Structures are given as C-alpha cells and as structure tokens.
Amino acid sequence: MDASKRRAGERAETQPLDVLIIDDEENFLEACSQTLQTGGYRVATAKNGTEGLKLAGESHPNVVLLDLKMPGMSGLDLLGQLTKTDPSAVPVVVTGHGTVDSAVESMKLGAFDFLTKPFEPEKLLETVRRGLSLSALKKEAQAAGAAEEQRHDKYDLLLQGLDVLGEAYSLGLEKRQLLDELAYLESEARYHAESLGQIKKKERAILDIRNELREADAIMKKYDFQKNALIQVLLDIQEKFRWLPRHILSWISGRLNIPLREIYVIANFYEAFSLEPRGRHTIQVCTGTACHVRGASETLTRVSAVLGIEAGQTDSRQQFTLETVHCIGCCALAPVVQIDSQYYRDPSRSKLEKVIKSLEKEEAQACLA
C-alpha cells in the first residue's frame, strides 16, 4: 500500500491527534503548533509534564515533542513514563543549546530523535513527518501481531525487525533502499510470509549499519559534536572504515548540522579522504623531489608490476592500494616506499614480493581466525 495514502487515511479516521508538544515556554509552543498546523497536522500543547502525560493518555498522539528542561517533572522522567503508558507514541526530544549529552541519554531511553533549539521550521516538519511514518508502522505491526496470536513467534521476530528498521530509519537514513526494506518487511508482516531466514539476514544488514552509525557517533562524541572538528572526524572515519561511506556522511551531516554538500566538498578537496573503499594495506611510493631525481618513477613501475595495479588503484580483493605521495619526509632514503607504517629504501623486486607475500599470508591467517 502506498505509505502516504495510508497515513492520510489513518489521520482522518482513527487518530485525531498527530503531535503533542510539551514545553514550558509559551512562545515556543505557539511557534511550533503554528508551523505544524500550517503543515496540515493536528496539534495539542501542554505546559508541563503532568499535564502532558494526562493529555497523552487521553488522545494517544502519534508523535510527542517534549522539552528536556522543565520545572516540575523533568523531561527524562516524562520520557520514561510516556514510553510505558503509550508505547505506540513516538517521542522526540527538544533540547536547548549545548546539552547534547542529555540528548544522547534520552535516545537511550527510547527517544526517536532530538532537535536542538533553535531549529528551522523545515527541520521540525521533517522530523515530525518521519516520526509519524514510524508510528504508523509500529501500530500496524502491533495490530497484525495481535490478530495472529498463534504465530506469535514469527511476529516477534517481525516486530524486532521493524524495531531495528525503525531505529535505522530514525537515524535519518532517507535512503530509497531503507524505505524499500521497510515496505518489504511490512508486506511480510501482512501476508505472514515464511522467509524467516531472509528477514534475519536483512536484520543483520541493518544492525551492521546501526553499529557503524554508533561508531560514527562515538567518534563525533570525542570532539564534542563540534562543527569545526569535521576534518578530524572524517580523518577518524577514514582510518576506521578505510573510506567515507555515503550513509555515514549523511549521518554526520545530520548530527553536526552541516549540509551534505559541504562534507563532500571537503572529502574531495583533501587527499586523505577516499570515496571508494581502499585496500587494507596502503603502499605509498614517494614522488617528492629528492625521490624524483633519484629515480622514483622506476621504483613506481616496479611496485606497480609486483602488485599488478596502477597508482591510485585498489586491487579487486581490496587488499592493497597503491598511491603516489608528494614527499613523506624521508628524503635521505630516496627513493622511498612506505608500506603501511614501514619505510623501505628503494626496495628491489624480490624484497617487494617478500613483503607483499607476508602481508597476504597475514591476511589469510586473519580470515581463518
């Protein structure tokens, strides 16, 4: 079924309230509800946690926007209770400036996303839209699961899959591929397909993505989610993954609030970054001046012949990447070749073959282990 049609239908018939906003700042409440109402959503507001919880119990909103800092019941407490009383609601946390840590904490408690004040109206609408689509999915899956109790094992799994997908989805992965995955899982749930194995496989794939994004998060945390640490973050990502995968870049773009375009500009400008997977081992032939006058081009031909790849290429098994570099600062040994972190003074063909072979052997042993 077409997702947007389905959501529109639901909204009109069964779910009167789309968004509930809980915040102690009146101006904020007004601004948000106006934006969302203009966007065609049904909105209610509450000024504190107690009031909000009551309203949520009555009207079962799909998405709840809540401030972390409020007098009385704190945002984190509210979040904990909310997820218990109304598990189908999708909570979105709103934080003030510089409280990224508590936002991360709230994500652990089940918040779907967080918005840092001040934010653009577009950002709000976008977050709510994604929240709503996840909420619809959650409800559908629950409904389907309830109707088919005799097969609850399978549904558990499906629901788990959906949760995982939902999480990946909440990470902001607006990739066609992920949407397709969601649609696929939905149809699985609906038609009780039997391909448990496939679901598991997909679940694993999505879990992998999730883990990668968590690693990216850990790296950004190291730099306090500072925008100006972008190059340092990318260097760490490059070191960890040996390239800059697109989904990680879009994740960073969302987290650090930097347009993806700018991230690509930087990734293209600096030599250290690669937009394709590099090999597990890097072989650098220095073409600095000292190496050039001592015959670096001959060395390059020799290395290239041993590896069977040209400069700038990675072999098909992603074992080795051959690069030229303008001076690695080891000029007295010219012409010099760097293999991983080891330097070699104009290695002969047999020396190169020996080193490459030992690296390949290491690789093979690592595979077996």
Added chain:
Amino acid sequence: MSRLETPADLEKLREEIIAGRNAKEKWVAVCAGTGCRAYGAETLADAFEEEIEKRGLSDRIGVRRTGCHGFCERGPLVVIQPSDACFLGAQPKNVPAIIDKAVTGEGATDKLLYLDEDSGKRLGNLDEIPFYKYQKRVLLANNVRIDAANILDYIAVGGYSALAKALSGMTPEAVLEEVKKANLRGRGGGGFPAGIKWETTRKAQGEPKYVIVNADEGDPGAYMDRSLLEGNPHSVLEGLILGAYAIGASEGFIYVRQEYPLARTHAAKALEQAREYGLLGKNLLGSGFSFDVKIHRGAGAFVSGESSALMSAIEGRVGEPRPKYIRTSEKGLWGKPSCLNNVETWAYVPQIIDKGADWFRSMGTEKSKGTKIFSLVGKVKNTGLVEVPMGIPLRDIIFKIGGGIPNGKKFKAVQTGGPSGGVIPESLLDLPVAFDELSQVGSMMGSGGMIVMDENTCMVDTARYYINFLAHESCGKCVPCREGLRQMLAILERITKGWGEEQDLDTLDELAEFMEAASLCALGQSAPFPVASTLKYFRDEYLEHIREKRCSAGVCTALIAYQIDQERCKACGACLRACPVGAVNKSEDKVFTIVQAKCIKCGACYTACPDKCRAVIKVPAYTIQNQPAAAATLPAGKQ
C-alpha cells in the same frame, strides 16, 4: 609526579634528574628518527638493552632512543655519550663490540666508523666527521641527547628554563622586544621577521588571540620540521608558550601534516606531559598566565600550508587561501588575531630568551641571523639534515658537509626553496646562503629543502616536475594560478616529448610574469620560479630538447630509447628478468635485444644490467629505426 608550582620547583626537579642521570657512566643514544627506523633502529635499540642487561651493566650504561641525528644516509646511527663516539650503520650483530668499546675502549668496531676518503683514516668521534664538523648545530644539538617521549630528558638539558625566566622575571613586552632585537626571521619560507609579526598580533584588536605552529611541511624534499617535532617536540612547545605569553594568547594550535604520524604522536605526548607538570594549562609555574594547545591533523593538501588556508582548515573548512588585504596576524583564525610561525621558528624562541638576542645575533649575516636547518638530499654523498650558520657558501654545504656528488658524476645544480624556489647553477655556488641572497638569484630560502642535482638530472624535466606538482596542488580558486599552471604544464610536457617550439619559451616567460603579478597567494605567485630559474640558467637544455629532440641527461623518456650494446653484453639475462612488460627478446643464440614497440622505458633493464657490463645504454630516440619522427606524432591542434 606533582605539578610544578614555581620556577624554583622546576630547578629542583632539574637537579634531581641530573643527579639521577649522573649515576650512569654512559648512555647509548640510538637514533630513532624516521630514517633510522627504516634501517631497523628499533631492533637495534632492543639489542642494546638486552646485551646490557645480560652483562649486568644496567646500572652503568643506559640506552636512549633519540630523535634524528641528521646523518640519515648512514643510519642507523649510534652515539656513545658523553664521549660522542659515533657508529654508523650498526646492526644488532655489532652490539657486543660497541659495548666492549664503550666500556673498555677496545672492540672490533672499525668498520662502523666513518672512513675519511682523503686520508684513509677512520674517524670515531662525532665532531671529527666532516658531515658534523662543518655544521653549527643549535636547534638539532639536543636531538642526540633526548628521548622525545620523555619530558625529563628535555628538562635535564635545560628545557623550560627560558619559560621560567620569562614568567618569573620578564614582562610580555620584554620577551617580545628580545625576539625583535634578535631579528629572528620566519624559517618557513618568506623570512618575515617573527618579532614584527608577534607585535602586530599583540596590538591587534580582538580576543582571544591565537598562536599556531605550522607543521604542514608540504615542500617535497624538506623534512627538518618533521625531525624537530619528532625529535624535540618540547622545544617547539616551549617556544609556542613563550610566544603566547608575549602576544597575550590563551590558546594555541599545532597543525601537523597527516603524513607525519610519529611527529603527531610525539607532539601529543609532549602536550600531555607538559600539562601533567603544570607547564601547560592554568596558571603556569604560578605566574597567573594560562595557556593550552590543541593538535590539528592536516588531511593532505599542499596549499593548506599557506597561513590563511591553514586557519580555514583548523576551522573545519576547505583549506583554501583568501586574499590577505588584512593579514592573518590581525584577523586570522575565527576572525581573531592569530600568529602563525613555522616549527623551526618557534623552536628557536626558547634559546633566544635563554641566551639573549646578542648571542643569536652573533651568528649569521647582517640581515639573516642565526642558523638554519637544511635537508641536504638528492644526488649528494652525505644526505641528511644539516644545520649551518646563515651566510655559509652553498659550496661548503654541498662539498664539505655533503661530500660532493656520488659515483664521480658532475654537479649540475642545486634546488632550494621547494616548489616555490628555483635552481642555482654551479657558477653561483659561492653564494652565501641567506634569505635575501637566495631571492636575488631567483630562488628562495623556503623551508630549507636543498636538492642536489647531477649531470643525470634533466632541468626541463625538473621544471615539469614542479609545475606538475603545483598544478595538482593548486586549489583552483584564482585563474592565474589554475590556468597558468595548466598551460605551463602543457608546454613543458610538449617540450619533454620533443614537440616543443622555440616560441614556447617566450610563452613560458610571459605566463611566469603574469602569474607572479596576479595570483592570489604565494603558491601561485612563486609557482613560475622553477620554470623561470631553469630558463635563466639552463636555456641551452630547453633548446636542446626543442631543436635537437635530445635529452642529454637521459631522463625525458620520449626522447630516449634503451638499447643493448652487443659488444658489452655478457648475456646474463638480468634485463630479461627485470623487464616488467617482456620487451627484452632472447634469440636462440642468446642475443638479447629490446623490442622498441613493447618497451615502456621504465629503465628496469638499465638498472638491472651489472655495473661491470653497462650493456644497456640510453640512446636518443631518433636514432632508433621504426620510431616515428617525433613531430609527426603530434596530433593537430594538441595543446
């Protein structure tokens, strides 16, 4: 270890360390610089430790892994202190003999001593070896004595005493005045007086102010900054702190090239240890002055070594230069006054404060004071890092310290100043090495790369090499640099392929003039220097390529062909095995020939052919039959 709260604490600590060190009679200093590591210095140091342990000499002899000693050509280097006995190219198997020699004065170590070719004598002491004898090592002197990963080593040789002196008895103005009086000029390239730069930042409006170490040593052929930061990171840090004190900055950055992982590790370690001892952070040595430093890794872009570009990179943006109507010393990092100096410049500051401006002014020429480190590399016998007083003639560096050209070849030129510099021919070898003198002859001091070229280096190819490098590294923001380099490269490639015309040389001159006048930053403004200087001093070589389609250095592959001289060939087959493309043919009666159609001219056969035969020879390409005439292969309208 507890924080040092006052300058007196520091002195007390120093005395304690020295007393502890004096308990050992001797130290084995194993060079653990990048060059020596490549020769296996680490296993060598391990071997020393083992042997000393085995003989029960641990109380008497210590082993220290030090920074670069400079004589990288002959690594791994081992120096026994305090006698300064120097062993070259030592291997683990030589360890027992070296220890015998150190303990008893007897040991079979002759082969590890420097052989003076003129007298035939073996020279055992560091100061006797010509490579060291003619140098004046001020900045590099401590590299031999300290382990970069240990702040105590630095304190033991007098480290941080300049900082203590400044913080306890000098006003920031007095520190600034001392540096100004010393006339310390920037070691990174331009030679702008550091004191004046500092003063501009000090007086500029805006808080906070920043101080930055430029360790983005991008010039190919230069590695002195790497060795300083790897070998003696605290000297750079102390200089930076003194600068911050004089300028009034509270935060500093060290911008390190991504290609220098060891320099980064050592710098990070230095920061950590300095913080631990209260030499960095809040209230340094109880003076009330607070200062801290962060490390920023570069991500590989030559142009990011330019000051405004480097600051953009620290801000997390693309490292492109901006027009400098307002200098970065007034509006730099995040629009705040920022003082950027090169590694070597900062490293000089503690010594100037410690020993005084007059001591510094006693070295060098009238306008260029002090010493300068050069990386003496290329076609020279003793490659390595050399530190000499400003004003020493080029000839002394290349022939006295460097030992001249290897393999009996003839000297042709020396290139200084990296891609922004130029070549200097033999006729100018008596030129004193100093900022203004080098600029006058169309080269520059640059960061200190000194690449020696012999008769087998083609000057047109050298110019093409630099322009290719710069065309690759130009950020492309301004037209003169981006397009000018592209056109120059096209012309030079044409000449190296034998398709050049004489009027190309005029076009090159014209382009050079235009680029120098109109480019946005120093990269573009100085980009034509390699072409201009080779054209000035080696025009004949260009004309030889154009008129005769010949490259007498045998470098431009399009103009040469490899052949096997049948009279000399002993049919050993080395060339056949070396050839990566199977272009060497072996007939039934063992006659080896090179199939020109298959040959990619990589030179593997030339290198493989044994020296005693030298049967593979380079000949001008036009002498080979079946080779289409060079001009005929030029596609119509090709740029």
